[in-house]
Amino acid sequence: MRNANKMTLLGAMLMTAVSAQAFNVKGTIVDKTTKEPLIGATIQIEGTTTGAITDIDGRFELSNLKGNNCTLVIQYVSYQSQRITINAGQKEELVIALAPDTQTMEEVTITARKNLENERTLQLERQRSSVAIENLGAKEMSVKGISNVEEGVKKITGVSIASAGQIIVRGLGDRYSTTTLNGLPIASPNPDNKLIPLNLFPTSTVKNITVSKVYEANAFADYSGAHIDIGTKEQTGEDFFSISFNTGGKFNTLGREMYRMDHDGTLFKTPSLNSQLREMSLTDFEDYARKNTLFNTSFDVSKKNA
Template sequence: MLISFLSIAAYAQTGKISGTVTDKKTGETLIGVTVKIKGTAKGVSTDVDGHYTLQAMASGKYTLEFSYVGYQTKEVSDVDVKGPAVTNLSVTLAEAGGQNLQEVVIKASFKQESINTLYAQQKNSALISDGISSEQIKKSPDRNTSDVLKRVSGATIQDNKFVIVRGLSDRYNTATLDNSTLPSTEANRKAFSFDIVPSNLVDKITISKTATPDLPADFAGGAVQIVTKDIPDQNFLSFGVGYGYNSQSTFKDFLGTKKNALAYLGYEDGGKQLAENFPTREAIAAGTLSNAKNIAALKSFPTDNSIKTTTALPTQNYQFNLGRVKNFENGNKFGAMISATYRNAQTIYENNERNFYIYNYNDNQYRFSTNVGGLANFAYSFGKNKISFKNIYNKNYDDNYTVRTGIRDANTLNQFYAYDIMQKSLYKATLEGDHQIGEG
């Protein structure tokens, strides 16, 4: 009985603080006002009617703090709580006073290489387009732009270098590099060979499938827009090395002419240039040349072009990337990006069937290919202006030797040899300026 009596007596000493919080100017009740006993963690919030109640308050004097977003915080001191009584305390809050601020300008640059940036551009664009960003290219094994384009919706690649958009052949498509139209790389057709642009130098690729005023008007399939890497947002230095092994080729016997150091750098030393007295194509096709003249023609080459057997080396890949940026105190910015790539592959294709009607041939091909690429971009931004100087260079060297063996008729075994070299190079320099009009 004594314990129960003491418990009831202790409970009788607590009281309540209750009231309503309203707007000083309009008189409207405020929902969600924080009512806190200063110096403690105890507090409540006003309900939908602006009402609050602080329960189980021991007798004494307290300081209450009322705070609300957009209003001045208010403190009420000496709030007296006595016994079980309810202390009524209603308050009004005044809106927070405004303060005039000076103009605040926030500048930031977005990363063009991110997939989110590409999606945002497609969303806000008035034309229909698809594309791929540098962020996606980094995750793929693609070594040139033609390999990258295979991953873009609506685009297919013919002969590993020419793009077909929406089923229309290369002659109906156009290509731009850093907003400049690219010329045809082929002598007898309107087409651009996309295998000469290394993938690691590309910032993004967009294929526009509808015509707009800012695009060339000579396409019906699509306009392939290649943008090389721009100024970095921070300094970086990277070097990559890669080697590849092919069970059908690596360390196997490789047929072809002797390769000097220039061939490994993508250049021909001139030893395979035709001499001035070399027989014409018509004379060779007519078959009127004697064996002596044929031998003399072969000996007219300045170097030995006889076929030799070597060992196919593993595929080699090297990449070097350097980025530098300088921020000046006046807000101006200078940046530079330099990149170099190298790739060499020696590949053997055995027993490729070539059926020509009643003939049955098999080809053994020995392909020696070298790709050298470089990029040097510089830019200076000041105020609302930006001046850029972009350079890209690429060199492709393909050395192919083919041995064709087969039966032409029931009693004849034929063997043919073909040897060809193809070199492609691209150098493009772009000087451009940007000026922002209006506020931004």
């Protein structure tokens, strides 16, 4: 009986020693289709922080593992993960093949628009254009205090405006140029002039102005001076409100003598004639004008320094 107990105790001690013995795991991670090694794949023992990363040949090694077995979790980007249970008595190296994780995505459409109001963007448009063009954006017109398209065109090299409002390009008059709105031709309201009055377009509605002084394939060939295209802003559907106020002066008048006539009213208010005077007869009106001041002023001239 004592011998039997001794044998049982000895067997238990031997099993404990075997179970406590550490073991190693080696292997290679490859692509299931091409059989090429996968560099940088991660191998981690499930439930622990112990793991390894495959080298340039796709090989890995885990040392001093405790217990009778362990579960390896193998992961790699764009590949399906695997879980493999390894026993302590396994000696041969592992060859683990990962299958690509193929997924079909829905169609994605990406839409981008160029900001053709920015001065930098318009400069790139001039550089990439196959013809010689000049352009002016909404932001530049806002900085320079331009109120309409006619004033903006005068800022472009080679373009001038005559006293009658007609455009002159390199000495060529109105009949040698053409105007389009967003690339589409528009008729002039004046039968004597070919171009429309450009002061009809306020800069608040204009995105950019493009002036081409050479022939283009996408424009009508009925001009030899310039082709002026007015691009309008796009309606975004959002409410907006804007207000601006501009003022100016000349420094060469400061401290100089100036003559000023007496007047009634201010910069924002001007005097008006009494409405009852308009209903008077000519005789009564002349008599009233001799005895009374019509506009609350004597029109006297005074001198003062600016």
